Amino acid sequence: MNGKVVVNRCMSLDGFIAGPGHSMDWGGDRALADFVAPVDFAKIAAATGAMLVGRRTWEVGDRMEAEDPGSIDYPFSGPMFLLTHRPLEPPNPGVRILSGDIGEAVATALDSAGGKNLEILGADVAGQCLRRGLVDEILVYVLPVLLGDGIPFSSPDVARTELEPLSSTPSGDATILRFRVRKQSDQLVG
């Protein structure tokens, strides 16, 4: 029994997943974990069995850790997969590199999630998964700020995708929205 494939993303109310230049400055030196209620963050991490991360998101995470150690405070310690064609320098034994077809990468990562969810992190890898119909749910942390400019949630090559709202949860200063992705067959019926 597999878990779900969940695209996991934080964004400003005006739809930016990062500021200009991939800045993760959400206001007052606060990282995502400072906005979300710890109990909700822990619950989402506990439902996660593996993570599949895009290269840019990985590098943003590295940069945030270097600038402010401990700022990525996500209580998850399961298998971590990085989708990239370039080897990490220096190599990191804590992550498995995948570089093949996105469908195979998702299948591999989901297999290792032990029946829990696979979390997809990164705009590009999320877009690839959405285009291939591989995503079951989208979980968005809406942060209480308008940025005006930055990296948009979607790139133009993400096709129109119909969703079904599952839940909306105030959590600390954030709001957690969860949607089910309607598959092609739903749309023919619906």
Add this chain to the structure above:
Amino acid sequence: MNGKVVVNRCMSLDGFIAGPGHSMDWGGDRALADFVAPVDFAKIAAATGAMLVGRRTWEVGDRMEAEDPGSIDYPFSGPMFLLTHRPLEPPNPGVRILSGDIGEAVATALDSAGGKNLEILGADVAGQCLRRGLVDEILVYVLPVLLGDGIPFSSPDVARTELEPLSSTPSGDATILRFRVRKQSDQLVG
């Protein structure tokens, strides 16, 4: 006693307030009123004493009414103000044209709201009001769709704006998010 100045906006989960070419196709020929629970729509309209609308939003509304009469089904009948420098052709006796300073326009419209809220409709007029610190709250109807492309919620000239979440309400197939705009003085304190 004045009501609040509320920017009122619907958007896709990926932060677009309209599709490419200002299309208002949110899926399956459904207009905003088809997503939101009628009781919530009625409650928001009942709290509204006047509306201040930008020119493009006015024209999109005209086009929608022409293409599909009755599609804008907002139960509001109070004073309506249009911010524009070009007279309407033909003139419309149901709307008062304002063309001066945005601060004066908001004051005039708010005065006529009889102590209820002034609703601000339109990306450009909302951006002008945000830049001038005239907005008390932002109300967003999040619609269950990713568009991938379209008209973004913010234009780059909207400065970074800190918000405070007030409520998050599932409503029909939409989610209604309400935020208070933190004014400059809040930010100095906070």
